[in-house]
Amino acid sequence: MLTDELRYKIIGRLEADPYLSQRVLAKELGISLGRVNYCLQALMQKGLIKAGNFHHSKNKRMYMYILTPQGIEEKAKATVRFLRRKMKENEVIAAEIEQLRGEIAAMAQQTSQEVERVS
Numbered sequence: 001m002l003t004d005e006l007r008y009k010i011i012g013r014l015e016a017d018p019y020l021s022q023r024v025l026a027k028e029l030g031i032s033l034g035r036v037n038y039c040l041q042a043l044m045q046k047g048l049i050k051a052g053n054f055h056h057s058k059n060k061r062m063y064m065y066i067l068t069p070q071g072i073e074e075k076a077k078a079t080v081r082f083l084r085r086k087m088k089e090n091e092v093i094a095a096e097i098e099q100l101r102g103e104i105a106a107m108a109q110q111t112s113q114e115v116e117r118v119s
Helices: 004-016 022-029 033-045 069-118
Strands: 049-053 063-067
Touching: 004 022, 004 033, 004 063, 004 069, 022 033, 033 049, 063 069
Parallel strands: none
Antiparallel strands: 049 063
C-alpha cells in the first residue's frame, strides 16, 4: 500500500535525484525493492511521475523518474499533510512528556515526605 508518508518520501527523493535507482531508493527508505517498484508503478498510474530510460545508455534498465506538474502539486499537498500529522504527533508526545514530568515530581515529593517521616 502506498501511504501518504511513503508517497511524500518517494516523490521528494525523486525530485532531488531523478536518476535514483529503485535499489538505492529501497535501501534509503528501508523497504523492499518490490515495494518500491509497486509504489513507483502506482505513482505512474496516478500520473504523478513519468519514467524514461536512456536510449544512448549502455545500461538499458536505468530509468530517470520525472515529476509531472500533477506530481509537483501532489508533493506540495503531501508535504502539508505530512507536516500537520507530525505536528499533531509532536503535540501528543509533548503532552505525554509533561504528564511524565508531573508523575516524577509527585513521586519525588512523596519520597521526600517519607524520608522526613523516617528521620
